[in-house]
Amino acid sequence: MARRIDTYLAQLIDEDKLAFYEAVRDFGDSEIAPHLLQWERDHQLVPDSCLKAMGDMGLFGLPIAEEYGGQGGDHTDLCLMGLALGYHSQSVAITPGAAISLGAKPVQLCGTDEQKRAHLPALAKGERMFVFGLSEPGRGSDAANPEVTAVKSGDRWVINGEKCWSTNARWASHVIVHALTAPDAPNGKRSTCFIVPMDQKGVFYQEMQGKKVWEQSSTGQIMFDNVEVGSDAILGRENDGFKVMVTTLNGGRLFIAALALSSLAFALDKCRVYAEERIQFDNKPIGRFQRVQDVIVDMDIALERGLTWLMHCCKLYNADQLSRESAAKVKVDCSRTTSELIMLAMEICGGVSCFDEFGLIRHHNDLFVTRVGEGSNFALKDLIVRPLRK
Numbered sequence: 320m321a322r323r324i325d326t327y328l329a330q331l332i333d334e335d336k337l338a339f340y341e342a343v344r345d346f347g348d349s350e351i352a353p354h355l356l357q358w359e360r361d362h363q364l365v366p367d368s369c370l371k372a373m374g375d376m377g378l379f380g381l382p383i384a385e386e387y388g389g390q391g392g393d394h395t396d397l398c399l400m401g402l403a404l405g406y407h408s409q410s411v412a413i414t415p416g417a418a419i420s421l422g423a424k425p426v427q428l429c430g431t432d433e434q435k436r437a438h439l440p441a442l443a444k445g446e447r448m449f450v451f452g453l454s455e456p457g458r459g460s461d462a463a464n465p466e467v468t469a470v471k472s473g474d475r476w477v478i479n480g481e482k483c484w485s486t487n488a489r490w491a492s493h494v495i496v497h498a499l500t501a502p503d504a505p506n507g508k509r510s511t512c513f514i515v516p517m518d519q520k521g522v523f524y525q526e527m528q529g530k531k532v533w534e535q536s537s538t539g540q541i542m543f544d545n546v547e548v549g550s551d552a553i554l555g556r557e558n559d560g561f562k563v564m565v566t567t568l569n570g571g572r573l574f575i576a577a578l579a580l581s582s583l584a585f586a587l588d589k590c591r592v593y594a595e596e597r598i599q600f601d602n603k604p605i606g607r608f609q610r611v612q613d614v615i616v617d618m619d620i621a622l623e624r625g626l627t628w629l630m631h632c633c634k635l636y637n638a639d640q641l642s643r644e645s646a647a648k649v650k651v652d653c654s655r656t657t658s659e660l661i662m663l664a665m666e667i668c669g670g671v672s673c674f675d676e677f678g679l680i681r682h683h684n685d686l687f688v689t690r691v692g693e694g695s696n697f698a699l700k701d702l703i704v705r706p707l708r709k
């Protein structure tokens with residue numbers, strides 16, 4: 320059976336991009352789907368062999384310029400990868416996804432030429448991985464004012480405090496630390512980003528335990544105990560750290576929208592097949608009930624609308640014309656709509672939805688992350704409302 324998402328993408332992207340999407344989709348079908356249930360039941364993170372295979376395919380370097388060893392692609396390619404891999408597993412998709420959109424992108428967007436040359440080639444190969452150290456135990460949505468501090472001492476900086484929710488921490492070579500450097504400056508001008516090696520003296524990592532979403536993705540706490548770095552570790556400008564983070568999140572939010580739509584694409588295909596196979600009353604399929612059809616049709620509408628909107632936003636992003644509000648809106652809408660629909664999708668499939676091997680419960684759980692990750696939807700509405708109040 321052809322995937323519904325493939326039909327829509329064929330109308331929205333050119334032949335080269337479609338061929339790329341299909342190659343990643345086929346990789347997901349052969350290298351991820353057959354193993355996923357076992358990884359889940361064994362509580363295993365994405366295995367090293369899978370990371371290596373994704374690296375060999377060039378997935379970690381998609382939007383990195385060829386002169387820095389990347390594929391020279393764009394943000395559309397990144398989101399197509401999210402759509403293709405997320406169909407089976409958001410956990411797997413977010414691994415190269417966050418490595419690029421939250422790890423390599425800030426270096427690409429805000430790094431000096433020296434920093435780009437030092438890091439991008441290894442990041443593009445997947446040999447190095449950066450994590451995005453914005454969130455802290457006491458600083459989630461209110462991220463502009465970190466509790467992690469960096470204090471200048473001569474020509475060195477001394478970093479102290481704790482980051483959490485750091486995706487990919489398990490495999491990280493470096494963390495981009497967002498730290499308070501000018502407590503008395505105006506809001507948004509108080510912090511600086513530093514590139515800190517994970518093996519630097521005073522850096523400690525531990526995996527966050529008990530997480531029941533994105534189960535194959537690594538999520539870590541990273542502690543800093545008098546960690547010393549030089550000014551060459553600063554990413555972007557001193558006291559402009561929040562700008563680095565916010566610029567990065569614009570692209571990251573498009574990737575989160577792609578993950579939400581990948582789960583919807585899976586749920587739609589699963590439900591439309593199940594509704595024709597499941598027989599109840601008068602020896603006929605449940606797909607004949609109009610209320611069941613309603614759910615399937617609403618999922619189909621949401622998928623076509625979401626993909627069309629997302630591909631449009633990617634084009635704007637590639638042309639450096641996407642506003643923060645637009646990136647937030649597509650993330651809010653895709654995550655909210657899909658997470659509401661998946662509950663209905665599970666309801667029309669009935670009790671079988673409870674089982675891991677049926678797949679819907681995994682997407683249900685993972686869709687929660689798309690509502691809070693890279694900016695909670697409720698908090699993002701503060702941003703979206705601004706132009707409406709002018």
Ligand SMILES: Cc1cc2nc3c(=O)[nH]c(=O)nc-3n(C[C@H](O)[C@H](O)[C@H](O)COP(=O)(O)OP(=O)(O)OC[C@H]3O[C@@H](n4cnc5c(N)ncnc54)[C@H](O)[C@@H]3O)c2cc1C
Nearest residue numbers: 451452453454459460484485486691692693694695697698
């Ligand atoms: C699996 C996972 C992976 C993550 N990966 C990363 C990562 O790699 N790097 C990183 O830095 N962070 C990461 N995060 C953190 C994520 O960005 C935060 O969870 C998010 O910013 C929300 O912060 P919080 O959870 O502390 O919620 P809080 O800020 O405590 O907010 C809780 C709730 O309060 C309400 N609220 C808060 N502020 C407002 C507001 N202004 N207006 C209206 N309502 C509001 C909302 O309902 C919100 O959901 C990850 C999170 C998860 C779950």
